[in-house]
Amino acid sequence: MTDLSIDTDRYGPWALIAGGSEGVGASFAHQLAEAGFNLVLVARKPGPLEETAAAVRVHGVEVRTLSLDLTEAASVEKLTGACADIEVGLLIYNAGANSYGKRFLDGELDGFQGVIDLNVTTPLALTHHFGRLMRERGRGGIVLVGSLAGYLGTPREAIYGGAKAFGRIFAEGFWLEAKEAGIDVLELVLGVTRTPAMARAGLNMDLPGLVVGEPDDIAREGLAALGDGPVHVISGNEKVVAMRATTDRAKLVLGTHEMMKKLVPEDH
Numbered sequence: 001m002t003d004l005s006i007d008t009d010r011y012g013p014w015a016l017i018a019g020g021s022e023g024v025g026a027s028f029a030h031q032l033a034e035a036g037f038n039l040v041l042v043a044r045k046p047g048p049l050e051e052t053a054a055a056v057r058v059h060g061v062e063v064r065t066l067s068l069d070l071t072e073a074a075s076v077e078k079l080t081g082a083c084a085d086i087e088v089g090l091l092i093y094n095a096g097a098n099s100y101g102k103r104f105l106d107g108e109l110d111g112f113q114g115v116i117d118l119n120v121t122t123p124l125a126l127t128h129h130f131g132r133l134m135r136e137r138g139r140g141g142i143v144l145v146g147s148l149a150g151y152l153g154t155p156r157e158a159i160y161g162g163a164k165a166f167g168r169i170f171a172e173g174f175w176l177e178a179k180e181a182g183i184d185v186l187e188l189v190l191g192v193t194r195t196p197a198m199a200r201a202g203l204n205m206d207l208p209g210l211v212v213g214e215p216d217d218i219a220r221e222g223l224a225a226l227g228d229g230p231v232h233v234i235s236g237n238e239k240v241v242a243m244r245a246t247t248d249r250a251k252l253v254l255g256t257h258e259m260m261k262k263l264v265p266e267d268h
């Protein structure tokens, strides 16, 4: 069951899930619909988007879908326009897995820019737009989905890790400002999670000792932690975060790189 503290009076009546068709985003959609939230779901592929929308409508809530690429600047206006007549009390920005895992000098700047737009530019624009509307109402919640990758840099994830680090630091600073306006802000830090995107990328989830999260558990834990910002690390990953705070950065990067070579296929 969904945590009952996630109620529509505080965070409703509409929740917008950017990246709400699959994986953790779809789990958020199911749990919020069960709790009575109307939903706006955004993703690129129309198929999974419509499937998730149809599945959550069984809870009797209204669901709007928008097939948009959030790396495109125009997506922000399309999205805010589609929400102009509704009160979005909860913004969950979930889309953001690394879409361009190239070594920096081997990749093109356009490709890296897409990672930055998906993880920095668009979430900032949506947080700014919907945050102001939440401030007028004196209530609301904003969840930015982050990653353990935001605690260090590794080859082929230098831009992704940097963008995730940005999200976490932004969430921390904004958290206190937003709190004064009645808005809860949470950076939800995920470790390896069994999502369709990771299955398609061929991640080796069977590595000994690897903590692997399940989307339903992650969404449930994230919603329960919404009022306990600015940062919540998904349980089981606390030691990794502590380890990544070391001042011996070379040892950390080298060691993590060896692990990443086993986890992520070279062509991803």
Ligand SMILES: NC(=O)c1ccc[n+]([C@@H]2O[C@H](COP(=O)([O-])OP(=O)(O)OC[C@H]3O[C@@H](n4cnc5c(N)ncnc54)[C@H](OP(=O)(O)O)[C@@H]3O)[C@@H](O)[C@H]2O)c1
Pocket: 018, 019, 020, 021, 022, 023, 024, 025, 042, 043, 044, 045, 046, 048, 068, 069, 070, 071, 093, 094, 095, 096, 097, 098, 118, 145, 146, 147, 148, 149, 190, 191, 192, 193, 194, 195, 196, 197, 198
């Ligand atoms: N899975 C993991 O192991 C893991 C680990 C740490 C952190 N995370 C974080 O968890 C979040 C979810 O990751 P994920 O593994 O589920 O993969 P993802 O590729 O971020 O997909 C999640 C959702 O976002 C949508 N999406 C992705 N790119 C989009 C774009 N350019 N425009 C619009 N929608 C887009 C996807 O649908 P479409 O593909 O149809 O657009 C899907 O609904 C990300 O922020 C990621 O950084 C994941």
